[in-house]
Amino acid sequence: MPADRFPVDVQGRTLELSNLDKVLYPAAGFTKGEVIDYYTRVAPVLLPHLADRALTRIRYPNGVDGNSFFEKNAPAATPDWVRTENLPAPGSTKGRETIDYVVAEDLPTLVWLANLAALELHTPQWKIGEHPDxxxxxxxxxxxxxxxxxxxxxxxxxxxxxxxxxxxxxxxxxxxxxxxxxxxxxxxxxxxxxxxxxxxxxxxxxxxxxxxxxxxxxxxxxxxxxxxxxxxxxxxxxxxxxxxxxxxxxxxxxxxxxxxxxxxxxxxxxxxxxxxxxxxxxxxxxxxxxxxxxxxxxxxxxx
The missing domain is CATH 3.30.70.3300 (Alpha-Beta Plaits)
Incomplete structure (x- = not known):
């Protein structure tokens, strides 16, 4: 395994984290490791607001000064333990009728997303299969x-x-x-x-x-x-x-x-x-x- 990659156990799930020293907020010197640490520590108050909601992420693989992209579909190599839901995709810019959305309902999923430099997390006003709450x-x-x-x-x-x-x-x-x-x-x-x-x-x-x-x-x-x-x-x-x-x-x-x-x-x-x-x-x-x-x-x- 490369030196900048190492496995960690998060609530019984094994994740491979990488490039923890990579600076994602250059003006503040805030690293990817610090992003993962923040999301790990804020998870008790964050996760209830993500539960049962289709998650849209904005990823910044080269930091906030680099290119970014919206991601609704579950990416390639999504672990099989990550919850996904195939749902209609109203307003899809790619003409998709449905999308396999990620649902972030536990800490391992949140850490996995943070490791992908999914800095921003966006949700709809409704839970899956329900009217807006x-x-x-x-x-x-x-x-x-x-x-x-x-x-x-x-x-x-x-x-x-x-x-x-x-x-x-x-x-x-x-x-x-x-x-x-x-x-x-x-x-x-x-x-x-x-x-x-x-x-x-x-x-x-x-x-x-x-x-x-x-x-x-x-x-x-x-x-x-x-x-x-x-x-x-x-x-x-x-x-x-x-x-x-x-x-x-x-x-x-x-x-x-x-x-x-x-x-x-x-x-x-x-x-x-x-x-x-x-x-x-x-x-x-x-x-x-x-x-x-x-x-x-x-x-x-x-x-």
Missing amino acids: LMVVDLDPGAPASLKQCCQVALLLRDRLAADGLDAYPKTSGKKGMQLCCPISGTQSADDVSAYARRIAQELEREHPKLIVSKMAKNLRSGKVFIDWSQNNAAKTTVAPYSLRAQPVPAVSTPLTWDEVAAGAAGKRPATKPYTAAEVLKRAEKSGDLLAPLLDGGPQLPV
Whole structure:
């Protein structure tokens, strides 16, 4: 076996890890070994959000400054113990009718993916064979708007959704925006969920036209926050909580408290800089999973 490859035992599964010293985040000197270590340590709070969901990965074999590629299909030489599910592929860019998706439901699978430099993990709003159990609204700022304005819009959205009996839970995207996630009943179609999210976005746009836009045209977004209701489309995925992102630093899609969102709306952190892998591990150790309520289900939407 080459010197840069060695076997490890992960919960009874033997994996061959490789190139652990390869730097995947050059500006931060963050290596592939550190990526694997992060995903291993964050697994207790991450895996419940991946369970029973078809996983899309974005792989960076030469680091975040190199080429990347989306991967939905299970790659060649996928171990036979990795769960895969053959599912319809709505919106496939390669014309596939079905795809053999990977389902990351245990630590060995997560470590195997990290060893493939699958830095980013994205999931749909539904579990396999079920209707959506999450409504996700993406908040995307158009420059010069930033995460500060996203936090302001998140507070408005939280209060509007609460009026309909919905609890919203915030997280950063790990890049420039953020998402609000609402647990829902799992009895309504993706079209129903999208229609409700669109209606709320349009309502808030009418009330706050200088801050919010609900239309997708990018030329309308300057200085505003686009409430992307289309994240609930059956063909869409959203970055999973606790996933790394391809940024100069090993930034993470980080669950937030509403006090932190209020601070961000005032121009304090998280608006000033992203949370990193090391910080997120400390946050999880201190506070547990701030998004755990997403796993318990929620009410029907008033559509």
